[in-house]
Amino acid sequence: MEFEGKAHKFGDYINTDYIISGRYKFGITDPLELSKHIMEDIRPGFYDEIEQSDFIVAGRDFGCGSSREQAPLVIKTAGISAVIAKSFARIFYRNCINLGVFVIECNTDRIGQGDKLILDIDNNKLKNKTKDIEIPINFIPELVKKFLLVEGVIKYYKRNKGLRL
Amino acid sequence: MGKTIAEKILSNHANLSLKALDVAVCDVDFCYSQDGTSTLVIDSFNAFNEGQNKNPFPKYHMVIDHSAPSPSQSISRVHDKMRKFCKQYNLVCHDIGEGVCHEVIANQADVLPGQLICGADSHTCTLGAFGAFATGMGSTDIALILSSGGKNWFKVPESIKINLHNKLPKGVYAKDLVLYIAGMLKADGCTYKCLEYHGKGVNTLSMDARFTVSNMSVEVGAKAGIFMPDDITFEWLNKRERLNKHFTKSEFKDCYPDSDATYWKEIDIDLEKIVPQIAKPHRVDNTCEVTKVLGTKIDQVFIGTCTNGRLEDLRIASKILENQKVNAETRLIIAPASKDIYIKAIKEGIINILVRAGGCVITPGCGPCVGTHSGVPAKGENVLSTANRNFKGRMGNPDSYIYLASPATAAYSSIKGKISDPREIYK
Structure with a gap:
């Protein structure tokens, strides 16, 4: 499995309130409508900048704060193929693998805004095409990979007829 | 080797001897969600349950607290969907005006020390105040518990032991303590860790104070924040009007860490030295x-x-x-x-x-x-x-x-x- 797209760079501690504000997530239940407000409070107009299969690239503790699953849901619906960050908050990380949103941990310092990236899941590789460098990524735990490769926990559960790890 | 409280509670719920960083399927005692997360719980439950027509795990409550009473038509639709789901499956829905989910569940649901409790709200860790392993999850994780007869998978967290000494001065409160901890440890200082509160200073904190401290565990990234049950806890447990049950310490032997448990880190805090924080x-x-x-x-x-x-x-x-x-x-x-x-x-x-x-x-x-x-x-x-x-x-x-x-x-x-x-x- 391989994804190719450009990087949208964010800083440290991007919380789930920033990813999708509480003033939208309660009332709007259509994921497509909701995703138009992605990152609105910190980067207005972000939704229009996203092209299918692009990446969100960030610093430390991406997804901290609220447990709202609408956060990974709008990321997925907006067309983002993976979130690449130095580290992730726990609940957000679980929510991503449950929904089949790829979460990749690595040092993101050598990825700039708009850089073209290729993420090769099978071989655990991340290439920055713009800078022509390869960036080592943290090992994706086997259980996490199992969920992600079938697009999340619902399909995993159905295929395995239960919660077999 | 001895176990921390997190290792103990998760081991008890997996029927296995687990240590930190192990991954296992555990039986959840109780779960809940609120009006910001329940519609996705329902959608995911329906997806898990497609073509099966199974009833959800019954130890589950919904609470309408985040936008209550409803300020708009769209939120009214959310509340309506929650009420109908609870009616269909004979589940408890705490409607508008009952209160914030964590406070309502702690006082009105059959939740106890030593239990494994999951909520579709990040501040579910609040319930660690009475010695439960309580943790926040997303909606699909709660739907998985509902669909699997109460099961989900857990990674056993490493624990941080926080030793509290002495007593907070006049005009200084539990909120000041927990803001001080947040400032010291930072938002990701305890990611995927469990905070365990120890020391004589714990005896000086009321239940309300402990709820404040456990509540904000997630603000440093923690999976849970636990106070071991003591006399103050049992007094509170036995006062819960709607449950009308009497509990003693001997019933909760498994809620205490072993003296030789291994901690990821130990921190000492002198409560006397805390000043009002912002x-x-x-x-x-x-x-x-x-x-x-x-x-x-x-x-x-x-x-x-x-x-x-x-x-x-x-x-x-x-x-x-x-x-x-x-x-x-x-x-x-x-x-x-x-x-x-x-x-x-x-x-x-x-x-x-x-x-x-x-x-x-x-x-x-x-x-x-x-x-x-x-x-x-x-x-x-x-x-x-x-x-x-x-x-x-x-x-x-x-x-x-x-x-x-x-x-x-x-x-x-x-x-x-x-x-x-x-x-x-x-x-």
């Missing part, structure tokens, strides 16, 4: 001593939430506001954390004092904390809140500034119209 915009760990920001103008004060809307908090606020007036240029909003607290506060005369002082009491629930209703600040305004988060836009306006502090600091600042040190009262 979190400045727009991060919870952006803390300083209140004295560093004295005089900052405050347009709105909010006392309430799952962090600080309990009876003790309202009592502290009312003592400060008795025979006083809220500053003419400041608004004071109060949301009791539950209906039970509201009733007790009325009986004690607390509500009378708060309203006479100029406070505006709103429906028990989350109030303006999540920015959907009941006190959205205007552009450029400063808010002083007793909540747990001050992210940009959190209260519904990205152009406002939120400060977090104790109910005492909030109440005293509401009189002065600016950030003020509540210790001045005791001078």
Whole structure:
């Protein structure tokens, strides 16, 4: 499995309130409508900048704060193929693998805004095409990979007829 | 090798001897969700359950607290969907005005020390105050529990032992302690860890104080924040009116860590040395001593939430506001954390004092904390809140500034119209 797209760079501690504000997530239940407000409070107009299969690239503790699953849901619906960050908050990380949103941990310092990236899941590789460098990524735990490769926990559960790890 | 409380509780629920970083399927004792997360729980449950027509795991409650009563047609649709789902499957739905989910569940559901509790709300860790392993999850994780007869997978966290010594000084409260911890450990200082509170200082903290501390465990990234049950816990457990059961310590032998347990880190905190703390915009760990920001103008004060809307908090606020007036240029909003607290506060005369002082009491629930209703600040305004988060836009306006502090600091600042040190009262 391989994804190719450009990087949208964010800083440290991007919380789930920033990813999708509480003033939208309660009332709007259509994921497509909701995703138009992605990152609105910190980067207005972000939704229009996203092209299918692009990446969100960030610093430390991406997804901290609220447990709202609408956060990974709008990321997925907006067309983002993976979130690449130095580290992730726990609940957000679980929510991503449950929904089949790829979460990749690595040092993101050598990825700039708009850089073209290729993420090769099978071989655990991340290439920055713009800078022509390869960036080592943290090992994706086997259980996490199992969920992600079938697009999340619902399909995993159905295929395995239960919660077999 | 001995076990931490996290290792013990998760081992008990997996029927395996687990140690930190192990992954296992565990039996969950109780789960819940609120109106910001329940529609996705229902959608995911229906997806898991497609073509099967199975009933959900029955130890599950829904709570309508985040936008209650509904401020809009779209949110009314959400509430309607929740009520219908609960009716269909004969589940308990705590409707508008019952209170914030964590407070309602702690007091009205059959939840106990040593249990494994999951909630579709990040502040589920609040229930660690009475010795449960309680953790926040997303909606699909809760739907998985509902679909699997109460099971989910867990990674056993490493634990951080926090030893509390001595006693908080006058005018300093549990909120100051937990803001001090957030400032020290930072927002990701405990990611995927369990915080365990130990030491003689724990005995000086009431249940309401412990709920405040456990509530904000997630603000340093922790999976849970646990106080071991003691006499104060059992007194509280046995006072839960709606459950009417009597518990003794001997029934909860498995809720205590072994003396030779291994901790990832140990931290000592001298409670006597803590001074009033405040979190400045727009991060919870952006803390300083209140004295560093004295005089900052405050347009709105909010006392309430799952962090600080309990009876003790309202009592502290009312003592400060008795025979006083809220500053003419400041608004004071109060949301009791539950209906039970509201009733007790009325009986004690607390509500009378708060309203006479100029406070505006709103429906028990989350109030303006999540920015959907009941006190959205205007552009450029400063808010002083007793909540747990001050992210940009959190209260519904990205152009406002939120400060977090104790109910005492909030109440005293509401009189002065600016950030003020509540210790001045005791001078």
